Amino acid sequence: MVLFSLSETILKENKTLCQTKQQAIGAPLLEKVFELDSVEEIFVNEDSMRVKFKEGADLKEAAGEVGKRTRELWMSGSEMIPSTYVWASGPKKEEELFISEAAQSEIGQEINKVLTDTITPSLASHGGHVTLVDLKDGFIHLSFGGGCQGCSQVSTTVKDGVEKILLDQFPEFKGVMDVTNHAVGENPYYR
Numbered sequence: 001m002v003l004f005s006l007s008e009t010i011l012k013e014n015k016t017l018c019q020t021k022q023q024a025i026g027a028p029l030l031e032k033v034f035e036l037d038s039v040e041e042i043f044v045n046e047d048s049m050r051v052k053f054k055e056g057a058d059l060k061e062a063a064g065e066v067g068k069r070t071r072e073l074w075m076s077g078s079e080m081i082p083s084t085y086v087w088a089s090g091p092k093k094e095e096e097l098f099i100s101e102a103a104q105s106e107i108g109q110e111i112n113k114v115l116t117d118t119i120t121p122s123l124a125s126h127g128g129h130v131t132l133v134d135l136k137d138g139f140i141h142l143s144f145g146g147g148c149q150g151c152s153q154v155s156t157t158v159k160d161g162v163e164k165i166l167l168d169q170f171p172e173f174k175g176v177m178d179v180t181n182h183a184v185g186e187n188p189y190y191r
Helices: 028-034 059-076 106-124 154-169
Strands: 002-005 016-018 039-044 048-053 128-136 139-146 175-178
Touching (some): 028 039, 048 059, 106 154
Antiparallel strands (some): 016 039, 039 048
16 A cells, blocks of 8 residues: 655545545546556545555556656646545435435435335344435445444445345346445444
8 A cells, every 4th residue: 555645635524435446436536546457446535545556566656657647637726536526525424425316316216215125124233224325327326324334244235235136126227336435434444
């Protein structure tokens, strides 16, 4: 992991963990860094960025390229991570989430009904809950809270449980994306 210190605050009082190119969409800094094949994950807080590279990556070359891309973006004057970026919001409470219009559409309401009737009771038994945040690029974007936020088993829960249930009922979608900022959970598995 390589630490990059930034000369200005890019996430005011927030943190974000980005582990895929899909999660990077909407945040120019994360998109630029994830263009590099050697990047495995990015953790950003107020004024620093930690980049974990894939095993076998040439750290000197990869870190140099991350620095170059970060400087180019900063010099262009573009917003590095917009305040509307859902992964960057670092919600600690469900009411702080940005819920898109798509998530409130007719299909969004149908998905919410399945979440409420089928999935939430199981999560609630462990003190957790789930919120539909967006429907974008063929994916159902969900944010987990309570006992699920920061839980090391949430990725298994998403793939083996939640995604199967939702895709059985909504085959028009490609998959489910967990957009939770697990780094700010009560018991986070990544800090």
